[in-house]
Amino acid sequence: MDSSTIWNSVGYQLANASKRQQNYLIAALDKLGLQGGQELVLAQLAETNGCSQSYLAEALSVKPPSITKAVRKLEDANLIERRQDPNDARVQQVFLTQEGEDMIDPIEACWNRAEDAMLDGFTTEERLLLRRMLIQIQENIDMPYENIN
Template identity: 80%
Template sequence: MDNTTIRDSVGYQLAYASKHQQNQLITALDELDLQGGQELVLAQLAETDGCSQSDLAEALSVKPPSITKAVRKLEDVGFVERQRDPDDARIQQVFLTEEGEKMIPPIEACWSRTEETMLDGFTTEERLLLRRMLIQIQENIGMPYETKE
């Protein structure tokens, strides 16, 4: 075993960078009156509108109570609405409202600005390589990367 300290490890550097990227993103989202994580719910609904809360939780790798809380807050501000599934009244489907749909472009702009800051000085090839390596890390730790089909 080498003498690498925790702070020198790739995992620490990845977590540290992720934490600070998340802090920058939260600051940017605050300008949209969104809390961190709510933008991911809205973005997921932009891709799969009308999905169940349990499907949202699975897609975002969070626990169902976290989704319930986020959906409730987003519903309170008029960005989403819940409806009972017509085939199974036990299931709540979540839909973007018109106001929620309007939030997608500003959310994407926040993510884009944050990513540009984070990857400043990287070439296109380095960005693609980093992305590929991060996907491999996700697969290595049992969190396979999902592509849109």
């Protein structure tokens, strides 16, 4: 691929749009006292409270050390707490604290504002089509790294 065509590629446009959305969210989340990515841990716990750190890492498609660091920071901020799994002493379960639960609505509001800004001017049908296409892109590229040529 000629290097000048990279800037016109769908992949570059997708990555650039993603980075801009991430920057928008980071600015909004900073007002809540959160760092980018921490909101995803809290949102996941709102869905699966009491899960293990390894489950969080898998659900959020990040490496376990990244989750360990995020959990530690969120625990220091009193937004989550870790408890030993009653069935397996080697596993710690992660739970939202009341303060963490209180963050879910403001987090969702930040994401909704970012989505509204990002999709301004799109019809409902275009939003649904874009969402479907992005899911297909994720499925297409979701392969073990050892299969990449």
